[in-house]
Amino acid sequence: MASSDDELRQELQNLKADIRTIVHDIGNPLGVIRMTAFYLQKGVVEKEKQGEYLTMITDNIEKIAAGLTRLRDMSDDSPRGAPPLTDGPGGGGAS
Secondary structure, eight states: OHHHHHHHHHHHHHHHHHHHHHHHHHHHHHHHHHHHHHHHHHTOSOGGGHHHHHHHHHHHHHHHHHHHHHHHHHOTTSOTTOOOSOOOTTSSSOO
């Protein structure tokens, strides 16, 4: 019985570590998006650089979607093989 309790504790610790990692992996891109959008809104980004800033936003949205997919995959209730949350504009992913 103690072995089973130890295994459950270890599994819980691993789950908590995974959640902390995913929160970090989602939080950092949100910060980049927030900062990038702020600079674009303020008009301080040179016209030639605006495309790069929009690409940064898109890339970081993909990182967030990947983190959400990882969270969904950790759930016991999620159907395996469900479509990814990163299928782009107009797709059938997360809404």
